[in-house]
Amino acid sequence: MLRLPKFEVAEPTSVAEATALLKAHDGRAKPMAGGTDLMPNMKHEIATxxxxxxxxxxxxxxxxxxxxxxxxxxxxxxxHDLARDPLILEHAPALAEAVDQVAGPQLRRMGTIGGNVCLDTRCVYINQTYFWRSALGFCLKRDGTVCHVVKGGRRCVAAASNDSAPVLMTLGAELEIHNADGARKVAIDDFYTTDGIFNQERAADDLVTAIEVPIPKPGTVMAYAKLRTRAAIDFPELGVAVLARLAGGKGGKIEHVDVCVTALASRPVRVKLDLDALRGRTLDAATIDQIANAAYKRCKPLKNIATEPAYRREMVPVFVRRGFRQALGRS
Ligand SMILES: Cc1cc2nc3c(=O)[nH]c(=O)nc-3n(C[C@H](O)[C@H](O)[C@H](O)COP(=O)(O)OP(=O)(O)OC[C@H]3O[C@@H](n4cnc5c(N)ncnc54)[C@H](O)[C@@H]3O)c2cc1C
Ligand code: SF4
Known part of the structure; x- marks a missing residue:
């Protein structure tokens, strides 16, 4: 049995009190929402x-x-509540789809969207017990000086594994962040960094208080397609969010299209598409194939999670196609 290390618990009743506490403890305190990520990481002594x-x-x-x-x-x-919210189901169904595939039912009732956005990166060599990691000799992310994924690498490449993040990127979401000095808004694209040790532009006393999603324009279709070993509980081995705005809706000409991919690198990645060439075309099988091939070229998974990188790469175009089929089927 894994025991939690000793720690104190504070239970503020306002954002101001919470951010003051975080500031007062100067990096030695961590916010906890549902605790479904933080608690396992504390048991593994990744977070202390x-x-x-x-x-x-x-x-x-x-x-x-x-x-x-x-x-x-x-x-x-x-x-759990987000996946069933009528406003989300009406305007951002891909977000409902993504959060409803996080972990399993019990964890979705505890886990929050703020905790999901702020989820720590994951790697087959870090999400292990302290004893396991000590036997291997630790790594850059915690307690060590080497990376076991990229031999000789000087950067941690642990994988961003939060299912909500790529969908929020395609939706153009902004985060509202409070700290003891005030509040600011950050585009979700700018929130994530490529540093696997900590992949967020978030100071120790920053609290994400809300996520703002612009309501998509009429004719927008979207979906989230997730690859995982067991549909009941697992983290993504690949997550693909797709979104397209079609003039007049399904069957209409493309006005905008976006694909964001997660679980391959330390941050969710937007696939670079030739939008000028895509605008004005219909979102038919040939166009979707072209987008899927662009995604395949852009994505080069590493051996940071257990599933083979070559297999995950082959699955990228499959899941892009699947995502667009889901999106068009729904519309
Ligand atoms: C078995 C298992 C399977 C899982 N599968 C998945 C999966 O498939 N997909 C997936 O995305 N996740 C998965 N998770 C991780 C987790 O359950 C979810 O990501 C969940 O949404 C985390 O939310 P939480 O409220 O529990 O976060 P917490 O554990 O409370 O917090 C997570 C991190 O965010 C910080 N934090 C929390 N809230 C805030 C805030 N408002 N502002 C600033 N920082 C904050 C915490 O300090 C911590 O570092 C899984 C977890 C387990 C144990
Ligand atoms: S990517 Fe390398 S440094 Fe980062 S957690 Fe994995 S082994 Fe450690």
Missing amino acids: PDVVVGLWRIPDLVGVRRDGDTLRIGALTTL
Whole structure:
């Protein structure tokens, strides 16, 4: 049995109190929402905060509402509730699809969207017990000086593994972040970095309080397609979010198209597409094949998770096609 190390728990009842606590502990405290990522990482001694700042007593952070042309999602909204929210199902069905495939039902009732956005990166050599890691000699992400994935590598390439992130990128979401000095908004694209040790532009006293999603224009179709070993519980081995805006809806000419891929690198990646060439075409099988091939060229998985990189790469175009089929089927 794995035991938790000793730590204190603080239970603030407001964002101001929570950010003041995080600031006062100067990097030695961590926020905790559902704890479904933080607790295992503490048991594995990957995260070792002296103080856990529980967010569960801050009621303002729960729920989804519409503010004009934007959906505002409170960071403490559980994945279970988000997947069933009528506003999300109507305007951002791919987000519902993604969060409904996170882990299993129990974890989705505890896990929150804020915790999912802020999920730590994962790697086959780090998500192990302290004893296991000590036997191997540790690595750059925690306690060591080498990378076991890229021999001689000086950078950690642990994989971004949060299912919501690529969908939020295709939706053009912004994060509302509070700290003791005030609030700011950050485009989700700019929030993630390529540093697998910590892949977020988030200071120790920053709290993600909400996610704002612009309501997609009429004619937008979207989906999330996920590759995982067991559909019941596993993290993504590959996650593909697709979105297209079609003039007049299904069968109409492409106005905009976007594909973001996750679980291959330390941040979710946007596939570079020749939008000028795609605009004005219909989203038919030939066009989807072209987009799928562009994704294949862009994605070069590493051996950072257990499944073979070559297999995951072959699955990229398959899941791009599957994503567009899901999106068009729904519309
Ligand atoms: C068996 C298992 C399977 C899983 N499968 C998946 C999967 O398939 N896909 C997937 O995406 N995830 C998966 N997870 C991870 C996790 O359950 C989800 O990502 C969940 O959404 C995390 O939310 P949480 O509220 O529990 O986060 P927490 O564990 O509370 O927090 C996660 C991280 O974010 C920080 N944090 C939390 N909230 C905030 C905030 N508001 N502002 C700033 N920082 C914050 C914490 O300090 C911590 O570092 C799995 C976990 C387990 C144990
Ligand atoms: S990618 Fe390398 S440094 Fe990062 S967690 Fe894996 S083995 Fe460690």
